[in-house]
Amino acid sequence: MLYGKMLYALIDKDAEGRAQIEYKPAKQIHWDGSNAHVIAQPKSDLDIEVKVDACLELIDYLKSEKPPSGVVLNKTKISLSPTKEYRLGHEFERTKEILGKGNSAGDIVVVKDKKTGQEHAYKTMMISYFRKEEVKCWVDMSDSGCVPALYLFKIENNKVSIHMEILKNAKTLRSIIDEHMAGFYENAENRSLVKPFSLYVLDGALEAVTQLHNKGWVHHDLHGGNVMVQKTGEEKLGVKVLDFGLARKLEDYNGLNYRGFHADIGEIVRLFSALYTGGLEFDNVLDLRKNWKDKLTEVTEMMKMNVDDRKELFCLVDAALKVVHPNQVEEYRQQVKTELGKAMGQSEKEIMRKVVAILFPEDFQPIHQDIEDSADAMGDFDVADSIFLSNHHDYMDHQGDNHDLDLEWTANQVTDEYLEMVRMTLGIDLH
Template sequence: MADVEDRLREGIGKLSIPKKSEDSADLARNIANLSPGTQENLGVLLRSISNGEALIDTDSEGRAQIEYKAAKKIFWDGSNANVIAHPKSDPDIQVKVDACLELIGYLQSEKPPAGVVLDKTKISLSPTKEYRLGHEFEKTKKILGSGNAAGDIVVVKDRKTGQEHAYKTMMISYFRKEEVRCWVDMSDTGCVPSLYLFKIENNKVTIHMEILKNAKTLRSIIDEHMEGFYESEMTRSLVKPFSLYVLDGALEAITQMHCRGWVHNDLHGGNVMVQKTASDKLGVKVLDFGLANKLEDQNGLNFRGFKADISEVLRLFSALYTGGLEFDNAWDLQHNWKSKLKEFTEWIQMSVDDRKELFCLMDAAMKVVHPADVKEYKNFVKSRLDSAIGDVQSEKNLMKKIVAVLFPEDFKPVHQHVGTDYADATGDHYNFDVADSLCYHDIHHDNTDHHRDTVDLDLEQTANQVPDEYLDLVRMTLGISLD
C-alpha cells in the first residue's frame, strides 16, 4: 500500500497542483483512505494527465470532467495476416509491398522460428523441421471442446511416436502472446497442462498440448453432483468438508500462478480441473490462459486482476457450499455477496452454524486485497477444513460417504447382493467410465438422473461396503487428497 501512495504522491507532484483548501499531506491522506482498486485507477489517471493523454475540466456546476485525446482507429481484418495480399488500388499496392518486404527483412535479419517445440518426446518434426497435419501428425475422431476465438479442440496423433495430444487453432488476430508466456512460466508448477508445441501456420496460431486424463472440471462437479448432497440430512453433512477441500486446492493453484507473476482473469468452472498425478496424489490444474495478464506491470500491481482471481474461486466455492448459489461474475460477488447469501441460505434453510461459517469465510476473502494476504486466508481455510473433517470422524469415512452419494447407481447392486466377495473389486467391476475422460470435456457424461436414488440408500451401510481401492477413483476425479 505504501508503494501505491508513493506513486500517487509522485504523480501529484509532477502535476504541480496548486494549494487550495488542503495541502498535499491532506490530499495524500484522503487518497490513502480510498479502496485499492480506486487508488490504482487514480494512479492511471494521474499518469495520463502527466503525459498529456487526458485533460481535466469542470462543467457548469463545478464538477470534474475528464477528456481523453481521440485515438485514430485502425480497422484491420485479422484473416489477412500472413496470407497473400490482393491490393485493390495503386496506393494499396505500395502499402502491401512495403509491409511484405518489411516482414521478409525481419525474417532475414532476426531469423525468428515459426514455432517452438517444448517436448520433443511428444512431437516428431520432419527432417526439414516441419510439423504438418496429414504428414507428421493426423486427426482422430475425438473432439475435446471449442473456444470462442478458436475452432474445435481435437485429439491428434503423432505418426512416429503414436502419442495423442490436444490440437487447438486460432486466428492470429485473436492470439495474445501472454497466453504462451504465462503457460511457459507455469510449466514446472504441476498445475497446468503441458505445452508441447506452438507455431504459426498460414494465418493462424496452432497449439499442441497435453490431454488431461483422469480429470474432471469443477463445472461438471457443480452441475452434475452437488444437488445430490442436499437430498437428506445425512448427505448434507458432507457438503461443508467437501467444499472446503475444493476451496483449499483452488487457492493453492492460483497462489502458484500469482507467485509466477501472473493473473488468470478467466477462472470459471470449466477452466479448473482436478487430476490424479503419477505420484498417486491429486493435483489441481488451471486451463486456458487466453486472458492472462501480468500481476505487476508498468502501472504497478494489477489489483483488479488479482481480486478477480480470488473472487472467481469464491464463486465456485459458494456454488459448492450452498448447492446452487453461483454469483453472476466477480463484480456481483464483491458487491452483492451479503444480500444474496442471506436470501439464499434462508431459502434452503441452511443451519445457523453453517451459515455463520460461510459468511465468515466470504467476509475474510473480501479482505484479501494483496498477494501477501493470501497466506493468512489459506491458513484460515485449512483450519476450517480440519475442523470439518473432525465432524465426520475421519477423511476415509468422509470419502466413502461421498462416493456413495456421487455414484449411487454403482452401489445399488452392492447393497442388494451382500454375499458378493469385494476383496478383488476393481475399477472395471464398478464400471467407472470417468477414468477415461479427457481434458475440457467429459466424454462419458450420462444424463440419467441418479439424484433421487440417494434418499433410498442406507448411507452408513453402503459406505462401509465401498472398498478402499474405490477411493482412488474419487481422488482422481474430485480433487481430494487423503494424505
C-alpha cells in the same frame, strides 16, 4: 472486422533542426484483422505500398533474426519430421473425439502422434486473436502441477496451433455445479460431504492462483469452465486451471494489476459459494462484492443451513473479499485450511472416497469389468482374483437394474493406494 482511417506522416524540421511529425488522414480503408500472415490483395496504390513494405519487413526480420515458427516443449509427446515440421496428416492425425471449444478458437480435438502413438489435445486460433501472454504464462506455470502440460505451439499459415495434455478423469466446476451437486443432496449422508468438498476445492484453487501470482501473472478468466477437478486417486482430487488467453502480468509499468488480482480472488469465491450452497452462483464478481450478504442470507435461510455452517460461509467470503494484495493470500489460505481440517476431522479418507464416488461413479464398474475380462482371458487366476471378482459381482448386485449408486459400499472399494496417488498428485497437505 475493423473499419478506420489510414494516417500518413509528414516529417520536417523546425528552425532548430528538430524533427517535426505531422499526421494527415488518408482515405478510409477496410481492415480485417484475420488477414494477418496471409497473402494480401491490395485495393489501391497506397495499399500496395503499405502491404509490400510490411511484407518485406517481415522477410528481413526472418532472415536476420531467424525466429522459429514453433517450439516443442515435450519431445516425448511430439515427433517432428526430419525437416522439423509437425503437420496434420503427416506427423500426427486427427481422431474423432472432440473435447470442446476454446475462446476465439475452433474445436479442441484429440489427435495422435503417428510415431509415439501419444494422444494430445489440439486447438487452433487466428493469429489476430492470439495473445503472446497465453503462451508465456502457460510456460511459466508448467512446473506448478496446476495446469495441463503444453507440448507444442506453432504458426500454421494465418493461425497459431497449440498441442497440450488431455486431462483424463477430470470435470469442470461448471459441470459439477450444474450436473453433479444434486448427488450431494440425495440424502443426509451425502449432504454432509458438501462442506468438506467445497473447502477442499477452495484450498486447491487458492493453491493454483497462488502459484499463478507467484509466477507474476493473473488469469483474469477463472469461470467454472476454466477450473477443473481431476480424479488423481481414489481419495484425491486435483484442481487444474485452464485457458490463459486473457492472462496478464501481475505487475506492469502501471504497478500492481489490482483489477486482475481482485478478479481472480473474486471468481474463486463465486465458485466456492456455488459449491457450498449447492447452486448459488453470483452473476459476476461485481454482483458478489455488492450483494453477497443479502443473497447468502436468503439462500442459507431457504436451505435451513445450521448456524455454524452459515457463520463459517459468511466468514470465509468476507475474509476473501478483504484480501487486497497478493501477500495476504497465504494468510487467507491458512484460514481455509483450518476450516478444512475441522470439516475432515479424522475421516479424511472416508470422506474423499465418498466424494470421488459421487463425482466419478462411472469409473468403478469399467475398472472392475476390465480386470474380470483380463482374468477370463488368462484362463486361471489366484485366490485374491477370485475374491476381487466376487466383490465385483456383489457390486453389480448392489447396483440393481436402475444402477443407483450405493455410496457406502462403493466408497469401501476405494483402496488406500488409490487415495494416496490422488493426494500426491494434487499436493494438498491437510495435516
